[in-house]
Amino acid sequence: xxxxxxxxxxxxxxxxxxxxxxxxxxxxxxxxxxxxxxxxxxxxxxxxxxxxxxxxxxxxxxxxxxxxxxxxxxxxxxxxxxxxxxxxxxxxxxxxxxxxxxxxxxxxxxxxxxxxxxxxxxxxxxxxxxxxxxxxxxxxxxxxxxxxxxxxxxxxxxxxxxxxxxxxxxxxxxxxxxxxxxxxxxxxxxxxxxxxxxxxxxxxxxxxxxxxxxxxxxxxxxxxxxxxxxxxxxxxxxxxxxxxxxxxxxxxxxxxxxxxxxxxxxxxxxxxxxxxxxxxxxxxxxxxxxxxxxxxxxxxxxxxxxxxxxxxxxxxxxxxxxxxxxxxxxxxxxxxxxxxxxxxxxxxxxxxxxxxxxxxxxxxxxxxxxxxxxxxxxxxxxxxxxxxxxxxxxxxxxxxxxxxxxxxxxxxxxxxxxxxxxxxxxxxxxxxxxxxxxxxxxxxxxxxxxxxxxxxxxxxxxxxxxxxxxxxxxxxxxxxxxxxxxxxxxxxxxxxxxxxxxxxxxxxxxxxxxxxxxxxxxxxxxxxxxxxxxxxxxxxxxxxxxxxxxxxxxxxxxxxxxxxxxxxxxxxxxxxxxxxxxxxx
RNA sequence: GGUCCCAUAGCUCAGCAGGAUAGAGCGCAGGAUUCCUAAUCCUGAGGCCGAUGGUUCGAAUCCAUCUGGGAUCACCA
Numbered sequence: 278x279x280x281x282x283x284x285x286x287x288x289x290x291x292x293x294x295x296x297x298x299x300x301x302x303x304x305x306x307x308x309x310x311x312x313x314x315x316x317x318x319x320x321x322x323x324x325x326x327x328x329x330x331x332x333x334x335x336x337x338x339x340x341x342x343x344x345x346x347x348x349x350x351x352x353x354x355x356x357x358x359x360x361x362x363x364x365x366x367x368x369x370x371x372x373x374x375x376x377x378x379x380x381x382x383x384x385x386x387x388x389x390x391x392x393x394x395x396x397x398x399x400x401x402x403x404x405x406x407x408x409x410x411x412x413x414x415x416x417x418x419x420x421x422x423x424x425x426x427x428x429x430x431x432x433x434x435x436x437x438x439x440x441x442x443x444x445x446x447x448x449x450x451x452x453x454x455x456x457x458x459x460x461x462x463x464x465x466x467x468x469x470x471x472x473x474x475x476x477x478x479x480x481x482x483x484x485x486x487x488x489x490x491x492x493x494x495x496x497x498x499x500x501x502x503x504x505x506x507x508x509x510x511x512x513x514x515x516x517x518x519x520x521x522x523x524x525x526x527x528x529x530x531x532x533x534x535x536x537x538x539x540x541x542x543x544x545x546x547x548x549x550x551x552x553x554x555x556x557x558x559x560x561x562x563x564x565x566x567x568x569x570x571x572x573x574x575x576x577x578x579x580x581x582x583x584x585x586x587x588x589x590x591x592x593x594x595x596x597x598x599x600x601x602x603x604x605x606x607x608x609x610x611x612x613x614x615x616x617x618x619x620x621x622x623x624x625x626x627x628x629x630x631x632x633x634x635x636x637x638x639x640x641x642x643x644x645x646x647x648x649x650x651x652x653x654x655x656x657x658x659x660x661x662x663x664x665x666x667x668x669x670x671x672x673x674x675x676x677x678x679x680x681x682x683x684x685x686x687x688x689x690x691x692x693x694x695x696x697x698x699x700x701x702x703x704x705x706x707x708x709x710x711x712x713x714x715x716x717x718x719x720x721x722x723x724x725x726x727x728x729x730x731x732x733x734x735x736x737x738x739x740x741x742x743x744x745x746x747x748x749x750x751x752x753x754x755x756x757x758x759x760x761x762x763x764x765x766x767x768x769x770x771x772x773x774x775x776x777x778x779x780x781x782x783x784x785x786x787x788x789x790x791x792x793x794x795x796x797x798x799x800x801x802x803x804x805x806x807x808x809x810x811x812x813x814x815x816x817x818x819x820x821x822x823x824x825x826x827x828x829x830x831x832x833x834x835x836x837x838x839x840x841x842x843x844x845x846x847x848x849x850x851x852x853x854x855x856x857x858x859x860x861x862x
Numbered sequence: 863g864g865u866c867c868c869a870u871a872g873c874u875c876a877g878c879a880g881g882a883u884a885g886a887g888c889g890c891a892g893g894a895u896u897c898c899u900a901a902u903c904c905u906g907a908g909g910c911c912g913a914u915g916g917u918u919c920g921a922a923u924c925c926a927u928c929u930g931g932g933a934u935c936a937c938c939a
Contacts, residue, residue: 609938860899
């Protein structure tokens, strides 16, 4: 049962039978009628703008209409009070009985509570990470990895049929560079002195074992081949090794993809699939031979005007047409992307989401253009740009430079602060906002640290159950019907905690539809705060404690409430990919 | 120069498809522990929502212009 959906129905049903509406039913649209929690709790539990939205088409004023609607709503036994306030808000207060039944329903649903069907089983593809397989993942990949993963989890929970996908950029010149770098390590493994790694090759030590493995497998045989012959062999080995490493890194971060899609597969067999995709675009009239105007602003020194095969993306919303086939006849990266998108589209996804770093912002328009052209405007493609993460250690920014190899890897961060801290902090900010990540703060065990604060609330819930077991040793908590005495829950603070839990389904839906997983993280913090606050009420007034050894039924009823809180925390934390611990250390 | 993101309390940020007196944490000032983890809680001070116009019953939120910060610009991947 979703409180706000429930009352939206009730309010709309009440509206339908009002005379003033029946007379002009065809002229009014309930689409803008919102049913939501009021900004200020003192106003009530549920508020609606129905009167303000509908007054104009009905030719009346909001206050007068609100009074009429209020009268109709007062007939609902679950509503204890209806008032009209401000410019025409209708504020509704719910009966204690309604809250109790809501709690029962939450307890019965457990961690399924909050699941939604807004996704309507639509097929959604979330592509994220897609780091080049040329080395270990660095910290810059973290945010996209976590945001993409959490968004995918969230959308699945909200009723989408979600595929998590990783596009492996295993074609192109950077892979040749990788293979040559590995080949050098191979020669090294055979005993050659290679000296300093030449610039232009990847210097990282992580390539040493790959060279050794090649030396073991092939001995000196590769060394005697021409580059043309050894390159594909070394490439295969290198990509394999890099992807294994990347998968391990992702695993450390609790990120798991369903599909790893290889760019090379698109180039295979004489670039069959890329050609097919370009043919498809050509057939639809989006391709021509021509030249591009020089880039605006600073003109590159080596700029030359040459004829290429171009995608007329300006006709579908882009700023400039995009090359598909270079002047030397080879395919651009973007050409592979056309083929890749077409593949996704042909696989039948209703929504395709690309989670990219802010440094790829310039790529968005051409992706959107390509989606329009390939799908004839039918595909829904959205790009989620994650702004950059700045690392801090003791308040000082951590300097990184790729050239010196002095960059922080994803693994280092996860090993140092733990995956939960990394994940939650990456979500505890709108992704369109830059993020400061301070090593000291995220490991701190205090309320400054939202990860800790939320996990602690869950651990506290578990602690209450342990205490209950102590107070009632014969209580069989495992098989206890925690919903049985929900009707004993009637303290003001308890009802407010239920009200906070009642927001959960709404948050899930809104966050999933808006594709903003940070909203969930903020909600969890908010819920934890409500729980900690309620807990402390027990310090002031022993009657409010969850466990009361003189009143078994009341204790069981309150265990039900605690269980509901724990379930929502657990369910929400699971979506963020963060653990819900039973105790803190 | 073009495009994208951002601007809300001293600091770091929320603000839910425009709505009632703009919220939280930190920091600051005060308070709560014979009692389920004080690893927490409670109270208070603190804001011309970057600027100017526009849309309307109503704007931090939508539109335009401007200012200031960040990212980006390719036959690269």
